[in-house]
Structure formats: C-alpha cells, structure tokens
Amino acid sequence: MPYSLFTIIYSVVFVLGLIENVLALYLLSCRVTHTSHSYVYMINLALVDTLFVCVLPFKIHYHLNWNNWIFGDMACRVTGTLYYINIYLSIAFFTCICVDRYIAVLHPFTYIQIKVLHYVVVVAVLWVVALSVMVPLILGGPLHNSGPRNTTLCFENFTTSSWTSRMAPYNILALVFGFVIPFSIILISYPLVAKRVSQIKHSIRKRKALTTISIILLICTLCFLPYHLTHLLHFLMRMRRVTLALVSVNCCLNPLLYYFSSSSKRWRCNFKLRFRSKIVYTICDRKQSDFVQGSFGL
Template identity: 75%
Template sequence: MADISWTEGASNETVGDARSELEAGFQYCLFTVIYSIVFVLGLTENVLALYLLSCRAKDASPSSVYLINLALVDTLFVCMLPFKIHYHLNWNDWIFGDVACRVTGTLYYINIYLSIAFFTCICLDRYVAALHPFAYLRLRATHHLLVATALWVLALGVTLPLILGGPLHNGGVRNTTACFENFPLSSWTRRMAPYNVLALVFGFVIPFSIILVSYPLVAKRISQTKHSVRRRKALRTICIILVICTLCFLPYHLTHLLHFLMRVQLIQNKSFTDLIYKMRRVTLALVSFNCCLNPLLYYLTSSSKQWLLKFRLRFRSKTVYTICDQKLGESFGVYQLQQRQGNKHRGGTN
C-alpha cells in the first residue's frame, strides 16, 4: 500500500528485452463512467451516513466507531475522484502536479486497505460479542477508538515514504503525463516485490481469511440465541462484509497478483498478459464501488426506522408544529367546553 507497487499499470512498458504494447482502449470511458457514478452515489451516501452516525453517536454501540471511520475513509476517497475522472477523460494525462498525484494515489490504496482493516475489526467485534459476551461487556468505546487510531497511524506511516519519495508522474504514451504509471522493469523486480507480497498477504489474505472463519462461527453461535433482532443484525453485518469483499476486493487482488507475476516476467505469454492487463483495468474500476456498498452496513445493521424518524424531525419545519399545536389546542378547548355544557344540561334535567 505504501509504495509505487500499487500502480495502475502502464499503457506501454518494457517487459523483458522486447517492448510489449499493453493497451486497453475501453479503459478511458470505463474509468470515467464508473468513477462518476461512484462519486455521485458514494459522496451522497457517505456524507448522509456520517450525519446519521453523528446524530446517534451518544446512543450508538462502541463498535460504531469502526463504521464512522469507514464512512470517513470512503468520503475522503470519493472527494479525490474528480481528479481521476479528469485524468482518464483526457486519455491518462495528468496536469495537476506531483503533490496531487501523490495524494490521490495514496488515498486510492488507503481506501482499499483501511476498508478491509475496518471490515476485519467489525467481524472480530461481532465474533467477541457472540462467543465471549462477558468479555465484550468490558470493552468500551475508547478501546475501539484506540484500534481505529492505530490503523490510521499505520496506514499514514506506511504511505509516508511514498508521499516524500521521488516524482510519481512521468512521461506516458502520446506525449501525455502519466501518474502512478510507466515504471521500469527494475522497479518491479527489486524494490516493489517485497511491498507487493506484504500487501497481498497482510492487506488481504489474512484479513479475508479472518472474515471467512468468523462468519460461520458467529452464525452458529447466534443461531442458538433467543434474541432474533440481534441475531439478524449480527448475521446481516458479516454477510454484507463478506459480499463486499467477494465482489470488490477479491477480483482486484487476484488480478493484482497476476499483474505482479506478469511484471516480474513469471508470466510471459503475450495473449495472457494482454488479458491480465485488461482484467486489471476492470477490477481497478470496480473496486471503487465498495464506497457505494459500504453504507449498506450503516443502514441495514442499525435501526433504520429511528434514523428515518430523526432525519424527518430535524428537517421538518417548526412552523408546521406551531400551527398544528394551536389547532389541536383550540379543538381540545372546544371539545372540553361542549362536554361541560352537556354535563350541565344533563344535571338540570335530572
């Protein structure tokens, strides 16, 4: 996550002694359309999620700290998408300078690996709550906050060499300026190799394995409980996380592994390398959809009716309440007056 190993690949790179033309003409339209959709939906959903989570922060569970941080990292990611949209819309020509290239590049991969990290924390939280309830009761919000802070510090610390390193934008094809692309073969075989292996193992394989293991254990334990609401909510949480990882992160990391093997020349078949390059284009675009799917965790695993009620009450006009109160008061007064007159009339006839 912290090195130029997480580049999007080059359109025209040196592979071995021969010059291999790796081209995917559909990528410019694909990235522009996908990133535009993710920007609109992701920004709307995550800003709304942050608002709703902040409204119920006092009454929320301590584990909601992870949800807030997940929404925050998604919001930061979608805010940098306009730069990526402009870049791909102009045939991968970067015009915003080296600093902007570093920031957008690091945010892209911080989003991927911090999202997976927070997913793992949420699954572990559900695991402890289901299998060790008494130990879970001793956990406080500060414990979850410390874990979330440690993950942010680790992510920023790992990306620091990338931010402070050498230039990351360079010459591309058709006299364009590439960002996070066109790196030589020597970089892939030397400096990038350890980073790629560590990213695949500790950034995805281990966290995804934890999620896969925790889901059946939690499902088995929760199925024995009598609290149907809590059971559905916990099962729904891990199920959504599992779906997002399978749809967004798993295809990306599988193609990333093949892409890395291609760059270090362990895969040299021309037709296969072309296929890998095109598959990587698609998975790089689709992995950003996690920002649109993550809000499902906030809405489906919490009391959506309470959130909807709070949202309506906050934005409903106060004038409407005043008018209604006055009318209700007047109606109630007339009703009381009629009752008294009726009682008096009955008393006189008796």
C-alpha cells in the same frame, strides 16, 4: 481501452459515494444513539470513504483524457496513495467489525469488559500505520511516467526496475497483511458468528445481524477480491484498471452496512432517527443466549 467506461464508473461512485458517506457521517456522529462501541469503526470507515471520493474527480479527469495526468507529480502521489490507503483501511475496519461481532457473540462476558477507549486505540493504530505508509510514497521519487501518445501515466505501468526496487516491498506487504490475513479472519470468523446467531431463538433482529454479515462478505468478495487476485497473478495493467474500478464501488455499498447494523428502523429523510433502546439484561438470571442478544444488539 474503454476510457469512457472508467469515467462513467468513477463519476457514479463519486456522486453516490459522496452523498451516502457524508450522510452516514452525519447520522452516525450526530443523530443516532449507538447500541455498540463498534460504531467507532463505522464512523472511521465512512471517513475513509469520504476522503477517497474527494479525490475521484482527478481520476475521472485522468480517464476522460485518455489516461493523461496533467496535475503534476505531487498530486499524483497524494491521489494515488489515498486510493490504495482506502482499500486497505476499509479492509482493516471490516476486520475490526468482524472481530467485534465475534467476541460479542461467542465471548459475551469478555465483550462487556471492552471499553470504547479500546476501540479508539485500535483506530488510532490503524491510522498511524496508514500514514506511515503514505509518507514514504508521497515524499519519495516520482510515481508518474510516460505513456503512449505523449501522455503522462499516474501510479501505473511501472517499469520492471521500478517494481523491483521500490514498489515490490509495498505490494507484497499490502497483499499479505492488507488483504490475505484480514480476509482470512473474515472468512473464518463470520461463519462462526452466523452459526451462533442462527441458533438464537425468538430474536426479532436475527435477520438484521445475518444481513450485516452477508453484506460485509459481499463487499469484500465483489470489490476487493478481484483486484487482489489479479494483483497476485501479475495481470496486465488493463485488467488491474477494471478491478480497481470495482474497488471504488465499495464506497457506495458500505452505507448499507451502516443501515443494517446500526438501526432497526428505516433511515428517514426527516433525520428524526433514533435507535431502538438497547435491551436491558442481567447476567445472573438470564440464559447466555439472551445475554448474547443484548451484546450483539439482537
């Protein structure tokens, strides 16, 4: 097992992910004028990724020491649970952004009636669901067990009885509601959004909108799909470790989403960043395509 490979991957993800997401949190919350309420989803996505990279040093030490966990059972529960919470909250926020863009483009008159409070409520519900899943795992039985060469494994290589009695319900629910349904929504909605956006003429931001769509599809396909395919087919734990490493790469790719969907200008190092002022339009004397450009930030 190439333990050094996982150590290198998680180390790179930790450095890049921490820098990128802390910077993204700062820019999204303090320095940027937002043209869409969906920035609420992006801030929370960056927050989830930041929490995730903060526990990666434990994962790095774990693989550096040949998969031997030395930090105790409670630390294993917390870090392991946060690892999987990052996966499904990230997918959930991607889906929320997808639905937001879908409504903005295909139902613009409904979109202008949605307030920022609605976004806050959705985010609160997602966090409550995530915490409700975390608490039983953290307060439950041990999530570490004995491995080869007198090592202690953390959050992996469960026995059949453990899988059946405890982990099976979590894995089935996570697979269906955490990935299959959200990913299906993304696959169905984004082509419709891309088709509608591509029909808009003379839009200087059409390329940015289509790039945003492509990035989200790329992240979901590259980072999340391989893990869930191996999870669905019950591959060996070694294969799941490889796909879990791919999952962590999403923390470095997510800031690309913030860049392409949040600003029409390059993010500069002097932090003097501002969004281009939002297009002003009226409903009564413009065509619907112009209105869609305004609501989508085109």
